[in-house]
Amino acid sequence: MKTALVKNLRKIINWLFPEDAVCIGCGKDLFVENKRYCLCDDCQKLITPITTRCLKCGRPTEYGEYCPTCTKEKIYFERNYSCFAYDGLIRKIITAYKFNNKRYYAKYLASFYVDKIIEENIGVDVLTAVPMTKSHQRERGYNQCDFIANEISERLSIPYVKEIYKKSDRTRQLGKSYSERKKNADNAYYTKSNVYEGLRVLVIDDIYTTGSTMNNMAKALLKSGAKSVIGLTLCAVKARNSKEEGSSLNDILLDS
Ligand SMILES: [Zn+2]
Ligand SMILES: [Zn+2]
Structure with missing residues (x-):
């Protein structure tokens, strides 16, 4: 009798507050525990931090202090931090957040970013999020990084300055040569004012x-006068050697 009562009560709570009731990893009911990340104990164990990482881009690496890309290429940002490797459960969660309209995950995912900022003692003046093109945002209905940036800004009282934009170059890429397209991709982001001038900017992706993406964001911000740029992402794909990396063009066109 008591179990049935609890079950029904649970059903009512789930219906009233769907976003606080179940683990975002496995869907199991959550009561009062683990509300900061909305993950049950079992799922929390399935998300592990990066142990060996590149000191510049923050990706998991087995190449020593710096990954092959950071050794060879010009990197505009000071440093990038990532909370987790992009695999297993966190990959599943982020896919649901981005593509299955789970917008309410933002406040839980933001907790991981907030933890990282505190843990690494990241000092910045303002933060911003990687923007989407207008048409891309219309398609998806929301910019997943924007929601997270808002949460972080509120919780840590770091101003969120949304003055960087992405050019709508997808259709204009058609018919262009590879080098023209690469150049377009490298200059995908721009600012309209000098609002970032002299500031240390944290970019959320x-x-x-x-x-x-992070490098081109940093390039645009520095061009508009920012003092320095630090990146922070929830996940990072493992660093590979240069041949495996593919072109940055593929990344910027496919990954957003
Ligand atoms: Zn779970
Ligand atoms: Zn690196």
């Missing part, structure tokens, strides 16, 4: 793959 969800996944760090080859790094071209």
